[in-house]
Amino acid sequence: MDLKLTILVGTMTGTAQLVADEVADALGRDGVAAEVVVMDGLDAGVFAEGGAFLICTSTYGQGDVPDNAQKLFADLEATKPDLSSVAYGVIALGDRTYAQTFCFGGKRFDALLQSLGARRIGEVMIHDASAGTIPEEEAVAWVGPWLAQFREERDKAA
Ligand SMILES: Cc1cc2nc3c(=O)[nH]c(=O)nc-3n(C[C@H](O)[C@H](O)[C@H](O)COP(=O)(O)O)c2cc1C
Helix, strand or coil, X not given: CCEEEEEEEECCCCHHHHHHXXXXXXXXXXXXXXXXXXXXXXXXXXXXXXXXXXXXXXXXXXXXXXXXXXXXHHHHHHHCCCCCCEEEEEEEXXXXXXXXXXXXXXXXXXXXXXXXXXXXXXXXXXXXXHHCCCHHHHHHHHHHHHHHHHHHHHXXXX
16 A cells, blocks of 8 residues: 545435445555545544545535535635645536536535645546436546546655
8 A cells, every 4th residue: 555545525315425435445456545534523624634635525505515514614614724735636426407506516625625725636526417327437437547647746746
């Protein structure tokens, strides 16, 4: 294992959790120790030691983060920690039926983390629940190249 990574899960009905579990398994096969942590009860302290994160979250309400992610999101907004030692990727689950707020949960986390100095690796993965594709399959396909890019940037910086 050359890399430790935390997958933070924002979910209402469990899809993002399933995606995170499958992604963690795929990362494990690729030499990464990935821990899946649901966001319930977390605050900004989860980022205190920096490191590598994947934000895996769905979208609810008027383009909001799920209920179990509200506290973490609000605490980051309120305390504005310096996240310059954090590198992250985003898996954003949504439904294009909600055209005005499609995947805003993940997109809002992305904007917030960037504003706090965290460094995003790769593009945000977007999943559309109305497209008929399997989110965990898409996420597992996405995370291989994401990990390669992560390692490349890490090695360049070393
Ligand atoms: C009440 C409700 C509101 C939703 N609002 C949005 C939304 O604003 N934007 C979006 O892209 N998807 C929205 N969705 C779709 C969910 O984000 C999507 O189905 C996701 O895959 C659910 O993942 P989860 O089971 O991890 O919560 C909404 C779904 C429901 C049931």
